[in-house]
Amino acid sequence: MGKLKVAVVGAGLGGLCLAQGLHRAGIEVTVYERDAALHTRPQGYRLHVDARAGVALRDCLPPELFELFLATCGQPGRGFTVVSERLRLLHEVRTDPATDPYAPQTLSTSVNRQTLREVLAGRIEHRISYRSELTRYQVREAGVRLHFADGRQADADLLVGADGVNSAVRRQYLPHARVLDTGGRCIYGRTPLTPAADRLLPAPLRDGFMAVVGGRIGMATGLVRFRQPPEQLAPALSPTADYLMWAVTGDGELFGLPDDRLSALPPAELHALAQRLTSSFHPDLRQLVALAAVPETFLARIRTSEPVPAWQPSRVTLLGDAIHAMSPARGSGANTALRDAALLCRTLVAALAEDRDLVTAVGGYEAEMREYGFAAVAASREAEAAMGARRGGPASWLFRRLGGRALER
Ligand SMILES: Cc1cc2nc3c(=O)[nH]c(=O)nc-3n(C[C@H](O)[C@H](O)[C@H](O)COP(=O)(O)OP(=O)(O)OC[C@H]3O[C@@H](n4cnc5c(N)ncnc54)[C@H](O)[C@@H]3O)c2cc1C
Secondary structure (H helix, E strand, O other): OOOOEEEEEOOOHHHHHHHHHHHHOOOEEEEEOOOOOOOOOOOOOEEEEOHHHHHHHHHHOOHHHHHHHHHHOEOOOOEEEEEEOOOOEEEEEEOOOOOOOOOHHHOOEEEEHHHHHHHHHOOOHHHEEOOOOEEEEEEEOOEEEEEEOOOOEEEEOEEEEOOOOOOHHHHHHOOOOOEEEEEEEEEEEEEEOOHHHHHHOOHHHHOEEEEEEOOOOEEEEEEEOEOOOHHHHOOOOOOOOOEEEEEEEEEHHHHOOOHHHHHHOOHHHHHHHHHHHOOOOOHHHHHHHHOOOHHHOEEEEEEEEOOOOOOOOOOEEEOOHHHHOOOHHHOOHHHHHHHHHHHHHHHHHHHHHOOOOHHHHHHHHHHHHHHHHHHHHHHHHHHHHHHHHHHHOOOHHHHHHHOOHHHOO
């Protein structure tokens, strides 16, 4: 294969992780990101990270950045609890206390998304080209030409579309691939863990992830309590304090507004809507929502991709949400994107070392990625449906049937 020049479109979690791995292996890589900087758009929510992320980050990051990632993770929870809107315990799953929540193979904790992105950009800032919105590409005889919104062009041997759920690369490359709107909507908020908020935390929430079910509106809640404030660990990391992430979830129809108006609501009105939707919840939960950092409230529409039949590999490929976007109900999208990044990196490095054909190597990556990627999409969709069924009525049988697995995170 000789020398290789890789263009990654999208400086999200998957794109940056891939760039780290390739850079570490001495492969020339440039990341093209449409935003002006990593913090241009609010990123303020918690991500659950599991073994897929642990192993991928260990394999791609230089050791000191992997250590920084672990140090900036949140304190681990000890389980997952389902409660009613009046905080009655409905179901509980405990994690095995013998497993190490910070070991790559058994990782199970939270990270602040923006902090993780900053860690992932560490030492490769010079490889990221901001304000570079890809509009289209052209496959040429021995490479790919990228075209950007401002008229610039760039050439590479391989183009990796890591440009998220609305991927421009996917739209051109696999125009038949479909991303469906499940109709589910989430209002996400962040409540700083002031002493007043801390006092209100229900016991199960102190101990791990907590889902509130009962009526037709549900709420997912999780803490990020840093082991040490990120900015104390590395001055380049943005200051971030402990917080509670909450997400008020339900079918969009229950939010009482046509979708275009809902999508246009400013944070303060979204926050007020979240308060109205949870007005029958336990007073402590209501108060936790009331104490939120209101300007950070945002709406997420829940989307899911349909499995795409195998395609002919080429010098263009995809990873993460760009190919297998999924509902956040299982906390799996970022973990799968990171897994893709590590697999693609490993595949390219091995092909280069053994002087194997690039396109065949890409095909090998894609075959494996489609398998586990769309399995993760299906599992996430099932988890979302299970939550919906629980919200729809007295579905305690479902708790027993699923044994908590569908919602475990
Ligand atoms: C509210 C919410 C909560 C979630 N919680 C979890 C969780 O707990 N655990 C978990 O594993 N997953 C979670 N997910 C899913 C997770 O956020 C995504 O799966 C993950 O971010 C996908 O990573 P990615 O690198 O594929 O894409 P992204 O992180 O979306 O990155 C795409 C990047 O591409 C850039 N871009 C887009 N178009 C272009 C273009 N044309 N040119 C150049 N750049 C472009 C974007 O600006 C962005 O930086 C959650 C998702 C949501 C919405």
